[in-house]
Amino acid sequence: MRRDETETALLETRGLTVRFGGHVAVDGVSCRFREGELTAIVGPNGAGKTTYFNLVSGQIRASAGRVLLEGRDVTRLSASARTRRGMGRAFQLTNLFPGLSVLENVRLAMQAREGRGFRMFSRAMGDWELLDEAERLLQQVRLLSLAEMPVTALSHGDQRKLEVALLMALEPRVFMFDEPTAGMSADEAPHVLDLVAGLKGQPGRTVLLVEHKMDVIRELADRIIVLHNGVLLADGPPDEVMDSEIVQEVYMGQALTDV
Structure with missing residues (x-):
């Protein structure tokens, strides 16, 4: 279940891979992210979701593969340089001046x-x-x-x-959120999710979201990609992906609402 490869991508990864010793944490992930789209990245614990995020945002260096932003190769750029090019990841920002x-x-x-x-x-x-x-x-x-x-x-x-x-x-042109409502009260979370939802509708923007709450994903996401053991397992509309046999098999009966 892959997106049409002819579509214009604001952000793209090609064969993105990282190895830690003998362990391949992200294994050849190729994915294209379009303007005006919110993509949720899901998978079981240890699937490589946060590591993939770290590779895309420049927090860790790739062992192989490429990251392209608006068609330009940013693979060797630092996280701060990628931010200046238009890629923003929420968690890296709050420690600017904590005092x-x-x-x-x-x-x-x-x-x-x-x-x-x-x-x-x-x-x-x-x-x-x-x-x-x-x-x-x-x-x-x-x-x-x-x-x-x-x-x-x-x-x-x-x-x-x-x-x-x-x-x-x-x-930024690319918004990256890693569980944006984690630690929030039930009253606070919906407001922040509304803000995230509003971002994807802005011209020239795309949103990537790592999230475990499937009710949030079904409400916000235009698309889901599923990682498993660092491999891109599925890519497509939320209902199609979560109902697929291969995704159900990966979760081995685990309630997807708990993912």
Whole structure:
């Protein structure tokens, strides 16, 4: 179940592989991700989902294969260089300046986006527009009331919401979320999922999502890819993939709602 190889891909991996000693954690994964599409990446524990994410975002170096962003090979670029090219991964952003306020963290992400550099305490005239925009983003993720609080004082759930705000501030073309609602309360999670859903509808954007909750995946995903032992096992619409015999066999009767 593979997507049409003639379709234009915003992001693509070709034969992406990583070995740790004698263990092949991701094995020759080729996948294309289109604009305007939200792809959920699922699989049993140890399937290679997070490792694949790490390879795509540049957190670890590939042993073989390529990563292409808008047709350009970024395989040898660092994670920060890939971010500058338009690839954003939520978890890598919250540790920018943990001792600064929530608002300052978002503003600094915007300064990086605009190429202004990290002027940590500057309140020059040009930065007031960024402050206004940062406040609007915090309002969207329901953190405006905590704008002056240091990041280290936030609850885990609020830190995850800040991750979303920082990623939105960078305005990447590729949004990568690794379980964005983990640690959130039942009241907080739907709002963040609505924000994630809204991102895929923006022109020139694609969203990758690692998630274990199948109700979330069925609601948000346009497409599912399934990894098993580091191999791409299935790729297609959610219902088609999860109902396939080979995927059912991999999970060996495990309730897919618990994946």
